[in-house]
Amino acid sequence: MxxxxxxASLIGGLLIGFSALMVMFFHGRIAGISGILSRLLPPWYGMGGVLWRVAFLIGIVVSPFIYQMVTGSAVSQSVSNDKVxxxxxxxxxxxxxxxxxxxxSxxxxxxxxRLSLRSIVATITFMAFGIITVYIIRHIIGGSA
Amino acid sequence: MVKAIVGFLSGIVFGLGLVLSGMSNPAKVLNFLDIFGTFDPSLIFVMAGAILIVFAGYKLILKRKHPVFAQVFQIPTRKDLDKNLILGAAFFGIGWGIGGFCPGPAISSLLLGSEGIIYFFPAMLVGLTLTKIIKA
Structure with a gap:
């Protein structure tokens, strides 16, 4: 459980959204994390826009420690440690x-x-497959609950 | 340098949102997806908050002539639903349901000391790189 x-989730969501607005306002880009990350991976096509993307990702990496400093409470996580x-x-x-x-994102x-049909269909699809996957793992196989 | 500082600050705001919302905790994500079990609807509020402010904010921002650091706003224009979009979203959903991580929370978890992220993150980079090679 x-x-x-x-x-907290609503405020967190507003912060995520505000960050996406910063990215659009300053860089004119969609704040998609997989896209930002992918841009930094090979094959490389030039160095344009690399600096702010690296800085953005470093900001995400250090943010839990800023959260801990400000609130004084540790970031709690429960992550599977099964390698496979x-x-x-x-x-x-x-x-x-x-x-x-x-x-x-x-x-x-x-x-x-943006009311993009592609994104709406993609979101419904990954939510649905996420729900099905968790259902199979937890309720059919009965694995990690 | 200014671009890097603004990028860094935007990343911090994004990451604080992930942590505060609970999105950075795979257990919370998996419970959100477990609608027939220990369902935790919190993440609906994350999505609602984020979409609300972005929906309103994009309208205002896109009225401007151009972004601060670039000549044009780069908004995706494709409208077609192709096989890759659906196949990709399906794979992503399966991976999300297995590990409870999507890309943002995986990045915010890098230095939090869990064992799982040590396996997850490099594998995710391999997957992303593979698709970039395939698409090229």
Whole structure:
């Protein structure tokens, strides 16, 4: 079980959205994390726009420590430590967001906000497959609950 | 340099949003997806908050002539639903359901010391690089 946190989640969502607005306002780009990350991976096509993307990702990496300094409470996480499970998950997420041109931020937040049909269909699809996958793992196989 | 500072600050705001919202905790994500089990609807509020502000904010921002650091706004223009979009979203959903990480939270988890992220993150980079090679 995890606690239902509607207020913190809503405020967190507003912050994510505000960040996406900063990216559009300053750089004129969609704040899609898989896209930003992918741009930094090979094959490389020039150095244009690399600096702000690297800085953006470093900002995400250090943010939990800023959260801990400001609030004084640790960031709690529960992550599977099964090697095969997590490698498989990572491959699927990387491959899927790569050929699907977006993830939760690019399609789910920015795309839906633009009322993009592609992003709406992509979001419904990954939500549905996420739900089906968790259902199979937890309720049919009965694995990690 | 200014671009880097603004980028860094935007990343911090994004990451704080992930942490505060609970999105950076795979257990919370998996419970959100577990609608027939230990369902935690919190992430609906994350999406709602983010979409609300971006929907309103994009309208205002896109009225401007150009972004601060670039000549044009680069907004995706494709409208067709192709095989890659659906196939990719399906794969992403499966991976999300297995590990509870999507790309943003995976990045915010890099230095948080879990064992799982050590396996997940490089695998995700391999997957992204593969598709970039395929698409090229």
């Amino acid at each position: 995890t606690d239902f946190t509607p207020v 499970t997590m490698i498989l998950a990572g491959l699927c997420v990387g491959f899927g967001t790569g050929i699907g041109s977006g993830c939760t 690019g399609h789910g937040v920015c795309g839906i906000s």
